[in-house]
Amino acid sequence: SQKIEQNSEALNIQEGKTATLTCNYTNYSPAYLQWYRQDPGRGPVFLLLIRENEKEKRKERLKVTFDTTLKQSLFHITASQPADSATYLCALPPAGGGNKLTFGTGTQLKVEL
Amino acid sequence: DVKVTQSSRYLVKRTGEKVFLECVQDMDHENMFWYRQDPGLGLRLIYFSYDVKMKEKGDIPEGYSVSREKKERFSLILESASTNQTSMYLCASSRQKQTDTQYFGPGTRLTVL
Numbered sequence: 514s515q516k517i518e519q520n521s522e523a524l525n526i527q528e529g530k531t532a533t534l535t536c537n538y539t540n541y542s543p544a545y546l547q548w549y550r551q552d553p554g555r556g557p558v559f560l561l562l563i564r565e566n567e568k569e570k571r572k573e574r575l576k577v578t579f580d581t582t583l584k585q586s587l588f589h590i591t592a593s594q595p596a597d598s599a600t601y602l603c604a605l606p607p608a609g610g611g612n613k614l615t616f617g618t619g620t621q622l623k624v625e626l
Numbered sequence: 627d628v629k630v631t632q633s634s635r636y637l638v639k640r641t642g643e644k645v646f647l648e649c650v651q652d653m654d655h656e657n658m659f660w661y662r663q664d665p666g667l668g669l670r671l672i673y674f675s676y677d678v679k680m681k682e683k684g685d686i687p688e689g690y691s692v693s694r695e696k697k698e699r700f701s702l703i704l705e706s707a708s709t710n711q712t713s714m715y716l717c718a719s720s721r722q723k724q725t726d727t728q729y730f731g732p733g734t735r736l737t738v739l
Binding site: 545555556559613617619 | 630667668674718720729733
């Protein structure tokens, strides 16, 4: 079955810097990958979806890349702000398609002043 | 905006009680999901429903059942609550389209004493 790995250690960065979070996966080639943000005590909120034929996707200060050779997605937040502090989850569909998603355990980002 | 609501934000129950968690979505989504989220383990799928009265087991269905009598409502039932079911429970919904994102409710933090 597919395995998703996100860095379990929190990432601490200074305000204004670029945060880069990693999502690695094994055992198959997903048709797309999604990124979600989760604040403490709340449900995840969708941020971006990137398909296997897209190298990069941008939305305001967010950028996602998808390297199907490395089996890795990188999630970047440029000009980070304290309000960006949250846990970020990547999610992949099952092998063969379908509506279910498998979520990574998430990486906590802390942006300090 | 899609809205997914859950019946309680916090719930405290005793071992052996029957527990009902309710989820309602207002966007006519075909798919509905129940997850539990525990530290270090991430989001794990309990059950998935793709239509009224239709359900599929997720990764951890043991000790749970579900009911979907109406399209907008998906209930999670703990037949006999146990302390290891203490967790954050999250409901989500999505359209049938394969790449569609999931919209999450605010979560129910259940404590079983």
